[in-house]
Amino acid sequence: MASSALKASPSQLIQDLLKTPEVAESFRIFEHQADAITDEQIRICSIPSSPFGEQERAEYLSRKFLEIGVSDVQIDEAGNCLGLFRGLSQLPVMVVSAHLDTVFSRETDFTVRRKDQRLFAPGISDDGCGLVALITIARALVETGTKTSGSILFVGTVGEEGEGNLRGVRYLFTEGPWAGGIESFISFDGPGIERITNRALGSHRYRVTVIGTGGHSWGDFGIPNPVHALGRAISRLVSYPLPRDQRTTFNVGKVQGGASINSIPSEACMDVDLRSCAEVELQRLDAYFRRSVHEAVEQENAARRPGDCPLVLNVDLVGERPSGETPSNSLLVELALEATRTFGVAAELDQSSTDSNLPISRGIPAITLGAGGTSGCSHTLDEWYEPLNRDMGLKRGFLTILGMVGLENSDR
Numbered sequence: 008m009a010s011s012a013l014k015a016s017p018s019q020l021i022q023d024l025l026k027t028p029e030v031a032e033s034f035r036i037f038e039h040q041a042d043a044i045t046d047e048q049i050r051i052c053s054i055p056s057s058p059f060g061e062q063e064r065a066e067y068l069s070r071k072f073l074e075i076g077v078s079d080v081q082i083d084e085a086g087n088c089l090g091l092f093r094g095l096s097q098l099p100v101m102v103v104s105a106h107l108d109t110v111f112s113r114e115t116d117f118t119v120r121r122k123d124q125r126l127f128a129p130g131i132s133d134d135g136c137g138l139v140a141l142i143t144i145a146r147a148l149v150e151t152g153t154k155t156s157g158s159i160l161f162v163g164t165v166g167e168e169g170e171g172n173l174r175g176v177r178y179l180f181t182e183g184p185w186a187g188g189i190e191s192f193i194s195f196d197g198p199g200i201e202r203i204t205n206r207a208l209g210s211h212r213y214r215v216t217v218i219g220t221g222g223h224s225w226g227d228f229g230i231p232n233p234v235h236a237l238g239r240a241i242s243r244l245v246s247y248p249l250p251r252d253q254r255t256t257f258n259v260g261k262v263q264g265g266a267s268i269n270s271i272p273s274e275a276c277m278d279v280d281l282r283s284c285a286e287v288e289l290q291r292l293d294a295y296f297r298r299s300v301h302e303a304v305e306q307e308n309a310a311r312r313p314g315d316c317p318l319v320l321n322v323d324l325v326g327e328r329p330s331g332e333t334p335s336n337s338l339l340v341e342l343a344l345e346a347t348r349t350f351g352v353a354a355e356l357d358q359s360s361t362d363s364n365l366p367i368s369r370g371i372p373a374i375t376l377g378a379g380g381t382s383g384c385s386h387t388l389d390e391w392y393e394p395l396n397r398d399m400g401l402k403r404g405f406l407t408i409l410g411m412v413g414l415e416n417s418d419r
């Protein structure tokens with residue numbers, strides 16, 4: 008039973024799971040119901056789900072969870088859709104998630120089009136294939152009568168993309184009804200079966216706004232210029248001494264301001280993205296950036312004429328994703344590596360910015376896995392997905408999950 012199984016090596020755990028009838032039967036579901044799984048993916052991806060507009064898709068997912076027969080189905084205050092597969096003990100819980108949102112606006116046409124094996128729609132892969140993996144795995148657990156030791160909380164999260172700033176998963180771990188009780192976390196995000204994301208790429212995003220009085224370029228010369236202040240700040244930022252070994256990046260992605268060539272602007276703003284694979288480097292870059300912006304504005308103000316109003320600076324943090332790592336020798340990563348090997352595939356540990364960033368930063372083992380199949384043109388209106396070998400992605404995820412929560416009566 009689970010207690011002895013927990014002491015087994017990850018490879019032994021996976022080998023034992025492969026011998027159980029529950030796993031064999033679930034694998035048959037993944038193989039033989041391939042068309043039904045794809046039809047479900049088409050249904051869920053046809054429901055529009057823009058950033059901050061995930062509700063309809065969340066409601067659909069909760070209806071699915073009820074139909075499958077998982078318990079405690081609810082949409083939480085953040086808008087995440089939750090459903091519990093109850094094990095012998097309710098706690099601790101492993102979260103298995105996929106994100107409901109896409110990067111596309113409300114006006115986008117989410118209709119799925121099919122051409123031979125290929126499905127076309129915004130978000131069909133990111134994260135349509137993850138969402139259908141949740142539904143399929145929950146259904147397999149229930150239909151095969153699988154009994155687990157720990158419980159599995161299935162979650163469709165809101166706010167994974169861009170300005171969503173991980174608000175769904177943040178709520179789940181900090182305020183939601185399960186906060187404090189979650190022991191491990193898997194996110195299915197996108198296609199493939201090689202990738203195991205165990206390192207979280209952290210980022211800070213800022214909108215910097217500088218406001219002045221503005222004036223005539225000749226007549227009022229000397230009034231502090233918001234664009235010049237931003238120029239000074241950007242010049243400092245680009246001379247940042249980057250660390251040698253920890254990849255760290257900065258980008259001024261958008262600059263706006265001014266009205267005409269011969270006017271001193273009354274306002275200017277810029278959007279800045281700071282990233283690092285190491286939290287300590289991200290903090291160092293962040294401090295340097297903030298200091299640079301303040302000093303740049305002070306310098307511009309220092310040159311103003313007596314009686315001129317100084318520039319006003321606003322630095323708003325508009326996005327924050329923490330960094331961190333689930334160690335490659337942790338049980339969760341080793342199980343995922345072992346499960347990938349089972350299908351004759353060489354796994355790749357990688358780093359990315361996903362829902363896993365949040366649990367990883369809180370020291371909770373978390374990884375992001377591809378949900379099988381292939382895709383292209385992600386985050387564009389031409390996004391496509393092909394379910395070729397999707398079953399391998401589902402099987403790999405399924406084995407990893409069962410390895411973590413433990414199968415009752417799996418000792419044989």
Ligand SMILES: [Zn+2]
Pocket residue numbers: 106133134167196197
């Ligand atoms: Zn995604």
